[in-house]
Amino acid sequence: MLSRTAENLYWLARYVERAEYLARTIDATLRVTALPAAYIGKTNEWDSALLTAGVAASFYQTYEEANEHNVVDYLSFSVDNPSSIRNCIEAARLNSRSVRTALTSEMWDTINSAWIELQAVWNKGTSTREDLAKFLRFVQETSLRFDGSAYRTMLRNDAYWFSRLGLHLERADNTARILDVKYHVLLPEEEHVGGPLDFYQWSSILRSVSALTAYHWVYRETLKPWLVADLLILNGTLPRSLASCYDNLVRNLDQIGVAYGRQGPAQRHARGIRNRLEHSNMNDIFQHGVHEFIQEFITDNSRLGEIITKQYLI
Amino acid sequence: MAVAFDEMNIPGGDLRPAYQELARWLKETPPEALEYRRQEAELLFRRIGITFAVYGDSESTERLIPFDVIPRIMSGKEWGVLEKGLKQRVKALNMFLRDVYHGRDILRAGIVPEDLIFQNPVFRPEMNGQQVPHDVYVHIAGIDIVRIDANDFIVLEDNARTPSGVSYMLENREIMMRLFPDLFARHRVAPVERYPDELLSALRSVAPLSASGEPTVALLTPGVYNSAYYEHSFLADKLGIELVEGRDLIVKNNEVFMRTTEGLKRVDVIYRRVDDDFLDPLTFRPDSALGVPGLMSAYAAGNITLANAVGTGIADDKAIYSYMPDIVKFYLGEEPVLKNVQTWRCREPKDLAYVLDHLNELVVKEVHGSGGYGMLIGPAATKATIEAFREKLKREPEGFIAQPTLALSTCPTCTASGLAPRHVDLRPFVLTGSKTTTIVPGGLTRVALKEGSLVVNSSQGGGTKDTWILDE
Numbered sequence: 018m019l020s021r022t023a024e025n026l027y028w029l030a031r032y033v034e035r036a037e038y039l040a041r042t043i044d045a046t047l048r049v050t051a052l053p054a055a056y057i058g059k060t061n062e063w064d065s066a067l068l069t070a071g072v073a074a075s076f077y078q079t080y081e082e083a084n085e086h087n088v089v090d091y092l093s094f095s096v097d098n099p100s101s102i103r104n105c106i107e108a109a110r111l112n113s114r115s116v117r118t119a120l121t122s123e124m125w126d127t128i129n130s131a132w133i134e135l136q137a138v139w140n141k142g143t144s145t146r147e148d149l150a151k152f153l154r155f156v157q158e159t160s161l162r163f164d165g166s167a168y169r170t171m172l173r174n175d176a177y178w179f180s181r182l183g184l185h186l187e188r189a190d191n192t193a194r195i196l197d198v199k200y201h202v203l204l205p206e207e208e209h210v211g212g213p214l215d216f217y218q219w220s221s222i223l224r225s226v227s228a229l230t231a232y233h234w235v236y237r238e239t240l241k242p243w244l245v246a247d248l249l250i251l252n253g254t255l256p257r258s259l260a261s262c263y264d265n266l267v268r269n270l271d272q273i274g275v276a277y278g279r280q281g282p283a284q285r286h287a288r289g290i291r292n293r294l295e296h297s298n299m300n301d302i303f304q305h306g307v308h309e310f311i312q313e314f315i316t317d318n319s320r321l322g323e324i325i326t327k328q329y330l331i
Numbered sequence: 332m333a334v335a336f337d338e339m340n341i342p343g344g345d346l347r348p349a350y351q352e353l354a355r356w357l358k359e360t361p362p363e364a365l366e367y368r369r370q371e372a373e374l375l376f377r378r379i380g381i382t383f384a385v386y387g388d389s390e391s392t393e394r395l396i397p398f399d400v401i402p403r404i405m406s407g408k409e410w411g412v413l414e415k416g417l418k419q420r421v422k423a424l425n426m427f428l429r430d431v432y433h434g435r436d437i438l439r440a441g442i443v444p445e446d447l448i449f450q451n452p453v454f455r456p457e458m459n460g461q462q463v464p465h466d467v468y469v470h471i472a473g474i475d476i477v478r479i480d481a482n483d484f485i486v487l488e489d490n491a492r493t494p495s496g497v498s499y500m501l502e503n504r505e506i507m508m509r510l511f512p513d514l515f516a517r518h519r520v521a522p523v524e525r526y527p528d529e530l531l532s533a534l535r536s537v538a539p540l541s542a543s544g545e546p547t548v549a550l551l552t553p554g555v556y557n558s559a560y561y562e563h564s565f566l567a568d569k570l571g572i573e574l575v576e577g578r579d580l581i582v583k584n585n586e587v588f589m590r591t592t593e594g595l596k597r598v599d600v601i602y603r604r605v606d607d608d609f610l611d612p613l614t615f616r617p618d619s620a621l622g623v624p625g626l627m628s629a630y631a632a633g634n635i636t637l638a639n640a641v642g643t644g645i646a647d648d649k650a651i652y653s654y655m656p657d658i659v660k661f662y663l664g665e666e667p668v669l670k671n672v673q674t675w676r677c678r679e680p681k682d683l684a685y686v687l688d689h690l691n692e693l694v695v696k697e698v699h700g701s702g703g704y705g706m707l708i709g710p711a712a713t714k715a716t717i718e719a720f721r722e723k724l725k726r727e728p729e730g731f732i733a734q735p736t737l738a739l740s741t742c743p744t745c746t747a748s749g750l751a752p753r754h755v756d757l758r759p760f761v762l763t764g765s766k767t768t769t770i771v772p773g774g775l776t777r778v779a780l781k782e783g784s785l786v787v788n789s790s791q792g793g794g795t796k797d798t799w800i801l802d803e
Contacts, residue, residue, distance in 0.1 A: 018573075018591055018592055019573050019575065019579050019589060019590065019591055019592075020579070020590045020591055020592055021576070021578070021579050021590070022573075023592045111555065114380070114555050114560070114564070115554070115555050115564075117380075117564040117565075117568065117574075118564055118567045118568040118573075118574050122379075125379075125380065126378060126379075129378060129379075129380050130378060133377065133378075175592060179592075273592075277592070277593050329592040330592070331590075
C-alpha cells in the first residue's frame with residue numbers, strides 16, 4: 018500500500034485513541050474533584066490531568082490557573098491545543114478523507130458522523146456538567162464505534178495492521194503517562210498509602226483506563242499501589258496494560274513482516290521491549306524506581322514510533 | 332426565446348410515454364412522502380460525505396450538491412441516437428487531437444484556422460510529434476448535451492480534459508434505488524453500475540508497451556482540498572486502484588514509481604485529475620507542488636500513459652467547438668449525428684458586429700472559461716452588466732464566443748411550492764480504450780433549481796438528478 022496511506026491510517030487510529038483517552042482523563046478527574054477535600058488532599062487534580070495529557074506547558078502560555086473550566090476547555094475544545102479532543106477528531110476526519118479508499122464505509126461513517134455532530138452540537142463547547150458528561154460519552158462512543166467497525170469490517174491486511182499499530186502505540190503511551198504522573202504525585206506521600214485519599218486516587222487511575230472492575234477480578238484485594246502498577250504494566254490480560262499493548266504491537270509487526278516477506282528494525286525493537294516487560298516483576302521495577310522504569314518505557318515506545326515511520330511510512 | 336421543451340408533458344395535456352409510469356406513481360404518492368425522501372436523501376449524501384469544495388468560500392469548505400429525487404427519464408430509442416452521436420463525436424475528437432500534434436492535415440486543408448491552435452494557451456507544444464500509447468488522447472470525455480425539442484439533442488460543450496461528475500451519476504442511482512425501490516420495480520431502468528469496470532478496463536487497455544504483465548493503474552488527485560476530491564477517492568475505491576498525490580510518485584530512469592510500504596512500485600497508467608499546468612514542475616509551472624518532477628520525460632520515453640493525454644484542452648476549447656461539425660466531417664466523412672449550438676465567433680469581425688448588436692439576447696462565454704464563470708446571459712443581465720461586457724468584448728474579441736439563449740428542456744422537479752418544471756442538461760461519459768468506445772446508458776443530469784434559471788453548474792447552485800434510460 019501507499020506509504021502515505023499507511024501513515025494516515027496509523028495516525029487516524031492514534032487520534033481516535035487519544036480523543037478517547039482525554040475524555041476518560043477528564044471523566045476521572047471530575048469524579049475525584051467532586052469528592053470532599055478530605056478525600057483528595059491538596060493536589061490539584063486539574064494540574065495532573067494536564068500533566069498526563071502532556072500539555073501542561075502549552076496550557077500555561079494561555080491560562081493562569083488550572084481549574085475545571087479552563088482545563089476542560091483546553092483539553093476538549095481548544096483550537097490552540099493541537100491534541101484537544103476537537104482537534105483530534107478533526108485531524109482524524111481529515112486523515113480519513115485522504116485515505117477513504119482504505120477505510121470501510123462503517124469506519125468512515127463513524128468518523129464523519131462524529132465530525133458532523135461535533136460541529137452541529139458541540140461547536141460552542143459545554144456549559145453544564147450534564148452537557149459535559151454527554152460530550153464525554155459521545156467521544157467515548159465514537160471511539161468504541163470506530164474501533165468496533167474496524168475490527169468487524171476491515172480486511173486483515175496491512176491497512177488493518179498499520180491502524181492497529183497506531184492504536185496500541187498511542188494506548189501504551191497513554192497508560193504509561195497516567196501511571197507516571199500519578200506515581201509522581203502520590204509517591205512523596207508514601208506515609209498515606211492505604212488511606213482513603215489514596216483509595217480514591219488509585220481508583221481514579223483505574224477508572225481512567227476503564228480497569229477498576231478488572232482490578233477486583235484479578236486481585237480480589239483492596240486497592241494497593243503495587244498491584245495497580247502490576248495490572249497496568251505487566252498483566253497481559255488487561256487490554257490497556259503495557260504488556261498487552263506490546264503483545265499486539267509485536268504481533269501486528271510480525272504480520273506485516275510476514276506479508277512483506279521481510280523483517281526490520283521495527284520488529285526487533287518491539288520484540289526487545291516486549292521481552293523486557295515479560296521478564297520483569299514488580300519487585301525489580303520498584304527497586305529500579307517506577308518513575309525511571311516508566312520514563313524509559315515512554316522513550317522506548319516513542320522510539321518505536323520513529324522506527325516504524327522510517328521503515329514504512331516515508 | 333422559444334418555449335422550453337417539456338420532457339414529461341406534451342402540450343395539450345398528454346404525457347410522453349417514458350413518463351407515464353412516473354406520473355401515475357406521483358399521483359399516488361403524497362407530497363409529504365416525497366419531502367420525507369428528499370430529506371432522507373440529503374442526510375445520506377451528507378453522511379456518505381458526497382460533497383464538493385467551493386473555492387473562496389470561508390463558511391464551509393464542503394458543500395452538498397442539491398439532489399432532486401424526481402428522475403429524468405429517456406426512452407431507449409432516444410438514447411440510441413445519442414449514443415451513436417457521442418461515439419462519433421469522441422472518435423473525431425481523438426483523431427483531431429492526433430492530427431493537431433502530428434500531421435496537421437486539418438490545418439493545411441484550411442478547415443480550422445492555424446492561429447486558433449498555435450496561439451491558444453491550452454495548446455501544448457511539448458506534445459508535438461509525441462506518440463501517445465494507442466493513439467488515444469481523450470480516454471474519458473464528458474459531453475454536455477441539451478435538448479431543445481422532441482427530436483434534437485444539441486452538444487453544448489465537449490469536456491476533454493478532466494471531466495467530473497460521474498460519481499454523482501453512480502451515487503444518485505444508488506440513493507434512488509435505496510429510497511424508491513417500488514418506483515424501480517415499475518420501470519426497466521438500464522443499469523449504470525458497470526461504469527467503474529469499464530473505466531478500469533479502458534485504462535488497462537491503453538497501458539504502454541513497456542508495462543509488464545498486469546498494468547498498474549493509479550488515480551492522481553491534487554488532494555483533499557480539490558473541489559472534486561470526493562469523486563477522486565470514490566473512483567479510486569470503485570476501481571480498486573491507489574489514489575495518489577504528486578508526493579506519492581517519483582520518477583527514476585524515466586519510469587514512474589509510487590512510494591509504498593514495501594518500497595517503490597512501478598505505475599503504468601495514471602488517470603490524472605490534475606490539470607496539465609500542474610503535472611510536472613520541470614515542464615510546466617515550476618511553482619506547482621501538486622505534480623511529479625520528471626513525469627513528462629517518462630511520458631516522452633513511452634513509459635507511462637496519462638489519461639487524459641496532455642494537451643487535450645485544445646479539443647474542448649470553446650473556439651474550436653464551433654468547428655466540430657466540420658471536424659467530424661473531415662475525419663469521418665459523415666454528417667454529425669449531434670448538432671452544435673449556433674455559435675458566433677467574436678474573433679470574426681462580422682460575427683462580432685452581430686454579437687454587439689444583440690447582446691441582450693445572447694449568451695456570451697469566455698473561450699477558455701468553465702464552470703459557468705465569466706459568462707454573460709443577455710436576457711437576464713442588467714444594462715450595466717451588458718455595457719461592461721461590451722467593453723470587454725471590444726477589447727479582446729478573440730476571447731469570446733456567443734450563442735443564442737437556448738430554451739433548455741425542462742423536467743418536473745421538487746421545489747418549495749411542489750413539483751415544477753426546471754431546466755436540465757445532461758453529461759454522459761464516453762470511455763475510449765485501445766479498441767473500443769463505450770458509454771453506460773445515462774449520465775449526470777444537472778438541473779437549474781431556480782425558477783427560469785438556465786445555469787445548471789454546481790458551482791452556481793445547480794443540482795443533480797438521476798437519469799433513467801428505459802430498457803425497451
